Amino acid sequence: MAVIGSVAEFTAEEDWEEYCERLEQYFLANNIKDTETEKRRRAVFLSVTGGKTYELLKTLLAPQKPTENTYEELWQVLQNHLSPKPVVIAGWYWFWTVRQKAGQSVSQYLAELRRLAEKCQFGNFLNDALRDMFVIGLLDTAVQKKLLSETQLTLDKAYHVAMSHESAVQQVEEIQGASKQQVNKVKEHRDPQKEKGVISAEGHPMSQMIVSFEKSCVSRVVTRAM
Known part of the structure; x- marks a missing residue:
C-alpha cells in the first residue's frame, strides 16, 4: 500500500x-x-x-x-x-486587556481575540466574550458608539458592522487621494500666461467639478456604511 x-x-x-x-x-x-x-x-x-x-x-x-x-x-x-495546560487566570488577563492596534484590520483584531480565547476555557460563553471584547477594544470610536447602542448585538453583527465601516473609510481615503491628484494635474497644466493674476487652481472649473464630485461620493459612501 x-x-x-x-x-x-x-x-x-x-x-x-x-x-x-x-x-x-x-x-x-x-x-x-x-x-x-x-x-x-x-x-x-x-x-x-x-x-x-x-x-x-x-x-x-x-x-x-x-x-x-x-x-x-x-x-x-x-x-x-x-504544551502544559495554561493557567486560566493568565489567559483571561491577556484576553481582557488586548486592544486593536494601529494599522491592525478588524479581521486581524478578531483573529487575535480568538487566539487568546483558546487559553481561557470560556465554553458556552465564548461568543459573548468575543463580542464584548471586540467592541471594547475597537480603535474607531464612531463604530464603537454605534455598536454600543445596539440592543440585540451578536458577534457576527458587530463584526460585519465594523467591517463595513472600515471598508467605507478606506473608500473615502481612496476617493480623496484620487481627487487631490486630479487637482494637482489641473495646477500643472494651466496656462500661466492666460491665468496669471486672474484665476487660481482652486477656482478652475475642472477643480470645482472634482471637489463637487468628491463631496457627493464621500457622502454616499459614509451614509451606506452607517
Whole structure:
C-alpha cells in the first residue's frame, strides 16, 4: 500500500498540539488508527518526530526507553512537557486587556481575540466574550458608539458592522487621494500666461467639478456604511 502524504520533523518553533493534529490525520490517511497497529503507530511516531524529539523523550523517560512505552504514553509525556495546560487566570488577563492596534484590520483584531480565547476555557460563553471584547477594544470610536447602542448585538453583527465601516473609510481615503491628484494635474497644466493674476487652481472649473464630485461620493459612501 502506497504511503499517503508525509509529516516533517517536529521543531521547537511549532505548536505541539497542531503538530499532533496533523500527525493524527497522517495516521488516519494511512490506516494506522486502531489497537492492532499500536506498535506501528509508535514506530511511525518515533520516526517522523525527529532526532531531537527522540532525545527529549529519552531524557524525560529515563531510565526507561521510548520503545518500552505505548504511543499514547509517549504522546502524553511530550504533551505535558511541550504544551502544559495554561493557567486560566493568565489567559483571561491577556484576553481582557488586548486592544486593536494601529494599522491592525478588524479581521486581524478578531483573529487575535480568538487566539487568546483558546487559553481561557470560556465554553458556552465564548461568543459573548468575543463580542464584548471586540467592541471594547475597537480603535474607531464612531463604530464603537454605534455598536454600543445596539440592543440585540451578536458577534457576527458587530463584526460585519465594523467591517463595513472600515471598508467605507478606506473608500473615502481612496476617493480623496484620487481627487487631490486630479487637482494637482489641473495646477500643472494651466496656462500661466492666460491665468496669471486672474484665476487660481482652486477656482478652475475642472477643480470645482472634482471637489463637487468628491463631496457627493464621500457622502454616499459614509451614509451606506452607517
